[in-house]
Amino acid sequence: MNEDILQNLQKVNLFRGLSAEEVRSMMSHAELRTYGSSASVFETGADERAIYFLVEGTVEIALEVPFSTEVILDELNVGSVFGESSFFHSQPHSVTARAVSEVTVARLERADYDRLLESNNLAACRMGANAAEILAAKLQHTDHWIADLLQAEEAHRTRERWHQFRQSLGHAFDNPEGGGFSTHAGWRE
Known part of the structure; x- marks a missing residue:
């Protein structure tokens, strides 16, 4: 992996507190992949455990909404x-990641990460x-968003x-049976 890529990766929040050498060491286990425009990096339901670092281009995250x-x-x-949910939690992807332009990603598989953890x-x-x-x-932000949504729904x-x-x-204000104002509740003057 070239120095420009490593320098950009060092700015990623996931690598906060890591030295340039530590980022280089982590990324030596990653594979660079390129995807053409409109290609899927991964799709909803795919059962793979990898995390992706976007090195070049733009990726959209899409959710399939039932019906x-x-x-x-x-x-x-x-x-x-992206891909962190399935990387840290062994579940299929809940979204699709698709290249908007030609993209390059550094892909780190969970098995490689686990070997690093095992070696302390x-x-x-x-x-x-x-x-x-x-x-x-992100979870706290989601909690606040849900609370706001529920509050708006309650107001509605x-x-x-x-x-x-x-x-x-x-x-x-007229009663066909005579006698003044009436309501649907049956009250009469």
Whole structure:
């Protein structure tokens, strides 16, 4: 891996606190791959454990929505990391990563990372600790987003209930049976 790539990778949050030599050591276990525009780096449901470091180009992250169309969740640029969910949690990919332009990624397989951990590689341990911090921050951000969404949904439900209540009061000031104002609730003057 050339020095320009390594220098850019050293700026990635996942490598925070690692020296240039430690990043070089970690990336010596990674494989550089190139994908043409519109090619899938990985697809929803793929069962592979690898983490990707975007070295060149742009990648979009797409989510398949049941009974709907695909939704683009994010567009990643150089220096971005993706595939971390399946890398750290042994589950198939929940999204598709697709090249928007020609892209180059450094791909680190989980098996190689595990060997580094087994050899007590400090850089691998730091990368894991950084990942835990990053993923915890993402989880907290998601929690806040869900709370905001639920609050907005509750406000919508409250407006709906208020509207239904107002309609239940009735709008007519005449009573076909005679006798003044009536409501749907049956109250009469």
